[in-house]
Amino acid sequence: MLEQQVIYDLRRMATRVRLNATRMVAIEGFGYLGQALSSAEIFAVLFGGGFIRRGRDRFILSPGHYVTGLYAVAAAVGLLAPEQLEAYGKDGALLEAIGTERTPVVDLVCGSLGQGLSGAIGYAIATHLAGEDRDTYAFLSDGEMEEGQVWEAAMFAAHNSSRMGRLIVVIDANNSQVDGSVDSVTTVEPLAEKWRSFGWRVAEVNGHNVLALSDAFASRSPSSEPFVVIARTEILGRMQSIPQRADGHFIKLDASLKRALITELEAALA
Amino acid sequence: MREAPYEVTLKAYGQALLELARRRPEIVCLGADLTRQTETDIFRDAMPQRFFNIGMAEANMIGIAGGLARAGHVVFVNTFGVFCTRRCFDQIVMAIAYPALNVKIVGFMPGLSSPGGPSHQAIEDVALMRALPNMMIVDPADAVEITQAVGAVADYPGPVYLRLKRGETPIIFEEDHRLDLKKAQVLSGGGRCDVCIIAAGMMIPAALAAARTLENNGVTVTVVNVPVIKPLDAATIVASAACSHIVITAENHTIIGGLGSSVAEVMAEAGLAVPLRRVGVADVFAESGSREFLFNRYGLRTQNILDAAWRGLALNRPVPVAPVVKSAPGAYDLV
Numbered sequence: 186m187l188e189q190q191v192i193y194d195l196r197r198m199a200t201r202v203r204l205n206a207t208r209m210v211a212i213e214g215f216g217y218l219g220q221a222l223s224s225a226e227i228f229a230v231l232f233g234g235g236f237i238r239r240g241r242d243r244f245i246l247s248p249g250h251y252v253t254g255l256y257a258v259a260a261a262v263g264l265l266a267p268e269q270l271e272a273y274g275k276d277g278a279l280l281e282a283i284g285t286e287r288t289p290v291v292d293l294v295c296g297s298l299g300q301g302l303s304g305a306i307g308y309a310i311a312t313h314l315a316g317e318d319r320d321t322y323a324f325l326s327d328g329e330m331e332e333g334q335v336w337e338a339a340m341f342a343a344h345n346s347s348r349m350g351r352l353i354v355v356i357d358a359n360n361s362q363v364d365g366s367v368d369s370v371t372t373v374e375p376l377a378e379k380w381r382s383f384g385w386r387v388a389e390v391n392g393h394n395v396l397a398l399s400d401a402f403a404s405r406s407p408s409s410e411p412f413v414v415i416a417r418t419e420i421l422g423r424m425q426s427i428p429q430r431a432d433g434h435f436i437k438l439d440a441s442l443k444r445a446l447i448t449e450l451e452a453a454l455a
Numbered sequence: 456m457r458e459a460p461y462e463v464t465l466k467a468y469g470q471a472l473l474e475l476a477r478r479r480p481e482i483v484c485l486g487a488d489l490t491r492q493t494e495t496d497i498f499r500d501a502m503p504q505r506f507f508n509i510g511m512a513e514a515n516m517i518g519i520a521g522g523l524a525r526a527g528h529v530v531f532v533n534t535f536g537v538f539c540t541r542r543c544f545d546q547i548v549m550a551i552a553y554p555a556l557n558v559k560i561v562g563f564m565p566g567l568s569s570p571g572g573p574s575h576q577a578i579e580d581v582a583l584m585r586a587l588p589n590m591m592i593v594d595p596a597d598a599v600e601i602t603q604a605v606g607a608v609a610d611y612p613g614p615v616y617l618r619l620k621r622g623e624t625p626i627i628f629e630e631d632h633r634l635d636l637k638k639a640q641v642l643s644g645g646g647r648c649d650v651c652i653i654a655a656g657m658m659i660p661a662a663l664a665a666a667r668t669l670e671n672n673g674v675t676v677t678v679v680n681v682p683v684i685k686p687l688d689a690a691t692i693v694a695s696a697a698c699s700h701i702v703i704t705a706e707n708h709t710i711i712g713g714l715g716s717s718v719a720e721v722m723a724e725a726g727l728a729v730p731l732r733r734v735g736v737a738d739v740f741a742e743s744g745s746r747e748f749l750f751n752r753y754g755l756r757t758q759n760i761l762d763a764a765w766r767g768l769a770l771n772r773p774v775p776v777a778p779v780v781k782s783a784p785g786a787y788d789l790v
Binding site for chain 1: 517
């Protein structure tokens with residue numbers, strides 16, 4: 186169990202992630218903000234909760250549309266300078282709207298969905314071959330589960346876990362994709378049963394609860410048994426100021442919504 | 456160079472890869488349920504800890520290769536050419552070519568060398584790979600080039616598509632032959648001539664046989680071997696083409712997007728007013744059948760090169776007939 190102060194700090198960091206992301210997306214007035222709103226606690230716990238050891242562990246961001254959340258947490262923990270966020274999405278800027286090979290902080294970010302877990306497995310095999318103490322964290326989204334490659338990779342990882350370093354997957358299950366909710370497009374559920382049947386140990390938690398997330402990541406086994414944390418989240422991140430009918434995949438921030446959202450988040454930090 | 460009928464050998468690639476891996480600990484080998492067929496059974500048996508059978512999951516295999524390469528490995532990915540190009544094109548783009556990683560994609564059974572019909576015949580693999588920035592394409596002609604190609608592509612720090620004939624491989628070149636990833640090679644002729652034949656991979660024996668027949672009929676010929684289709688040695692090709700009356704490309708591939716197209720591009724950009732004829736698969740899907748049957752039906756024989764040369768030169772004599780080379784048992788059949 187985490188101390189109350191740590192929980193408080195992680196919650197504030199998640200709010201900081203949302204605020205940073207909102208300010209970035211507000212520059213152009215539209216963008217991949219919902220992804221950062223749904224995943225703020227996941228990023229805060231991974232980067233601020235002592236799980237990803239800088240310079241040692243590897244972090245793979247499979248859905249490149251989530252880079253807004255990555256930049257936001259990277260600034261919150263000091264891996265990016267705050268002024269770097271101000272150039273987000275502008276022509277020629279380092280921080281692009283969808284991750285590329287130029288994206289800082291990550292070991293791999295994919296823009297074409299469903300490919301990150303395979304790359305993470307490559308890293309995890311390399312860790313094993315080198316006999317290194319490195320964990321590989323792979324961030325996936327539930328919409329990506331529609332891509333067959335995810336299941337090719339899941340099958341391989343379970344079968345070959347003894348030949349890989351420790352691999353931890355987290356899925357932001359926000360039930361959101363371009364055409365609407367994931368469950369309106371197809372049925373990817375039951376995710377926990379699917380991953381379990383593929384040979385993975387599964388934890389399923391409320392992805393907006395930093396304590397639940399932290400306990401889940403802390404329960405990773407000492408061995409290389411592949412482990413997935415399914416984090417149940419909401420695409421609008423429970424923000425009161427965003428209308429519930431808003432398209433969470435690609436949010437349009439007009440001046441009044443931007444003001445309202447920043448006010449709500451700043452109030453939470455006050 | 457040796458003379459036809461060529462002796463054949465087996466597992467030139469598999470042996471070369473294993474020997475290289477013994478010296479280079481960073482080399483790993485991935486496969487997709489075609490271990491013996493891709494000659495990597497000897498690698499698997501000799502160093503199982505560095506061999507990974509990904510199963511029938513080519514997209515996953517390409518992604519894993521990318522992760523391994525990012526961690527510092529030199530990764531050889533092995534399967535049939537159709538499966539490692541068509542089936543996982545986006546993965547190759549995003550996981551290998553765009554980040555310019557040190558992954559060697561080895562595709563067996565090029566063009567119509569597979570009896571398995573269109574599902575197994577890689578007639579457009581070169582076109583697909585050629586469109587990708589950072590991707591080198593190597594199409595060796597014989598066992599000597601294959602052996603040298605393995606070391607050369609491992610030394611080249613970037614993505615490579617290596618296109619290999621499966622099974623019996625002819626020995627065309629002498630041991631002192633040197634493969635250079637930057638150079639096309641003038642195998643015969645050179646200088647002013649009537650016909651310049653530019654060929655790669657499995658079409659080299661037919662190109663050499665056609666050249667001999669043409670020379671015997673009073674037509675002078677230059678033969679250029681292009682083991683590296685990308686980046687193309689434009690200087691050698693333009694220099695050879697510029698002093699010929701007609702250029703003929705010969706490729707075991709569709710005539711769209713492969714060697715013929717590459718040669719056409721550099722000739723056009725150099726402003727050469729030399730007619731070009733492309734011998735290859737004429738923008739059609741083939742069918743099942745033996746190599747001899749398919750090369751005959753789809754125009755990949757020595758005779759097709761002779762016909763193209765004769766038409767291009769508009770000679771008033773009957774086109775010569777390619778001699779039948781009696782192949783000894785175990786020798787490479789010239790078709």
